[in-house]
Amino acid sequence: MKPYRSLFFICLAALLMRVACLAFVQHPGIGDPNHYYNLALRLLDGHGFTIDYIWQFYNPPQSIVHPDDFWMPLTGVLAAISMKMFGVSTIGALLAFVSLGSLLPITGYIAARQFGCNEITSLFAAAAVAALPEFMLNSVRTDTTLPNTILVVVCILMLTNGLQTGRVWSFIGSGVAAGLAYLTRGDNLLLLPMLVVTVVVYALWGDKTASRKRYGYTAIIPVIALAVASPWLIHNLQVNGSLLASVTVEVEDRLTS
Numbered sequence: 001m002k003p004y005r006s007l008f009f010i011c012l013a014a015l016l017m018r019v020a021c022l023a024f025v026q027h028p029g030i031g032d033p034n035h036y037y038n039l040a041l042r043l044l045d046g047h048g049f050t051i052d053y054i055w056q057f058y059n060p061p062q063s064i065v066h067p068d069d070f071w072m073p074l075t076g077v078l079a080a081i082s083m084k085m086f087g088v089s090t091i092g093a094l095l096a097f098v099s100l101g102s103l104l105p106i107t108g109y110i111a112a113r114q115f116g117c118n119e120i121t122s123l124f125a126a127a128a129v130a131a132l133p134e135f136m137l138n139s140v141r142t143d144t145t146l147p148n149t150i151l152v153v154v155c156i157l158m159l160t161n162g163l164q165t166g167r168v169w170s171f172i173g174s175g176v177a178a179g180l181a182y183l184t185r186g187d188n189l190l191l192l193p194m195l196v197v198t199v200v201v202y203a204l205w206g207d208k209t210a211s212r213k214r215y216g217y218t219a220i221i222p223v224i225a226l227a228v229a230s231p232w233l234i235h236n237l238q239v240n241g242s243l244l245a246s247v248t249v250e251v252e253d254r255l256t257s
Helices: 003-022 032-044 074-086 090-114 119-131 133-138 145-165 168-184 186-205 213-240 246-256
Strands: none
Touching: 003 090, 003 119, 003 133, 032 074, 032 090, 074 090, 074 145, 074 168, 090 119, 090 133, 090 145, 119 133, 133 145, 145 168, 145 186, 145 213, 168 186, 168 213, 186 213
């Protein structure tokens, strides 16, 4: 059987396992998943990125209904899009995350191939990723885990592919994934220093015959990531007077005071 056909069946099996899990789901998850679900409902009702409860007390809001200034927006947007397509319900919100979970084996396969593994080993890696309990659980939660995992892995895989092949589109794709990853979790700012580390490692121990031009292409990544994230940064500036979420500013102030 051709490897891509095998990979398709692995993804299909991953999808079926997650769909079967939906039969046991009655809520989108407690804590963070519930918050993103509620944010999605507010988006669908036309209230924008606002919430009608007190989520945190680092920087208490002036009213119960206030802008969502604690977490990043993309997970709530995914849940809202899913419910727009499949109906306003827990299952409707979760179908986007179920779909993302079924695509995880592709990233495992590509990563294994980049490491030089043969087809059989790479397919085994894909199957292992499909069945990891943590990913199974978070496929039926409206949480950041799955979108964050896929976006961070895609960012890294496209960066390393660009450094290996010199393809400009790989660097562009890495930048898009990095920007979306930041919109999923604020701590993905750590991708920027790791970008520098990866480039240094490739420059010192990578292909010595590679054109220096490909290293210059890495400058595209933060520029595109900033462009992707800029609407949310502008939103923060309008709401909080800062490019960062207000809670981030508050914590930084306490740490430095």
